[in-house]
Amino acid sequence: MFDKTPDEGDMSRRGFLSLASMGAVILSFLASLGGILRFTKPNVYYEESKRFKIGKPENFPIGIVKTMEDKNVFIFSENEGLHAISRVCTHLGCLVSLTGTGFDCPCHGSKFDRNGKVIAGPAPRNLPWLKISRNIDGTLVVDAAKDVKMGTTFRV
Numbered sequence: 001m002f003d004k005t006p007d008e009g010d011m012s013r014r015g016f017l018s019l020a021s022m023g024a025v026i027l028s029f030l031a032s033l034g035g036i037l038r039f040t041k042p043n044v045y046y047e048e049s050k051r052f053k054i055g056k057p058e059n060f061p062i063g064i065v066k067t068m069e070d071k072n073v074f075i076f077s078e079n080e081g082l083h084a085i086s087r088v089c090t091h092l093g094c095l096v097s098l099t100g101t102g103f104d105c106p107c108h109g110s111k112f113d114r115n116g117k118v119i120a121g122p123a124p125r126n127l128p129w130l131k132i133s134r135n136i137d138g139t140l141v142v143d144a145a146k147d148v149k150m151g152t153t154f155r156v
């Protein structure tokens with residue numbers, strides 16, 4: 001009449017507990033492995049390169065000022081050569097605009113002369129001049145991560 005003996009019920013309970021403990025061991029092993037593998041990946045935020053091409057030298061005839069809106073840089077072409085000045089105000093990072101005599105910051109009123117030197121306002125430093133170089137393909141490259149001394153020009 002009885003299909004199961006009392007021991008079979010115990011066995012299945014034992015089997016279940018054995019399976020559950022094995023599952024817990026496997027899960028904890030996988031969690032540990034995941035944690036270990038996570039350490040193989042560095043905690044680095046990748047950001048866009050600060051070097052960017054601005055075009056061929058012939059695109060910058062003497063006397064021209066180009067505003068690179070997307071890169072926040074002004075490019076000046078003068079008799080002495082090219083130079084790049086950052087548009088980012090050294091106070092709190094607003095974008096300065098070009099005026100007839102220099103640059104104005106719309107946020108808190110800092111003013112800079114034509115070389116980016118602070119003449120008024122809360123800005124603590126001059127606008128940085130950025131390094132210009134020529135790529136191997138002949139295009140000009142601005143490196144917004146490298147400041148150069150004010151007055152440094154790139155001879156084309």
Ligand code: FES
Pocket residue numbers: 089090091092093094105106107108109110121122123
């Ligand atoms: S951000 Fe330019 S003056 Fe404050």
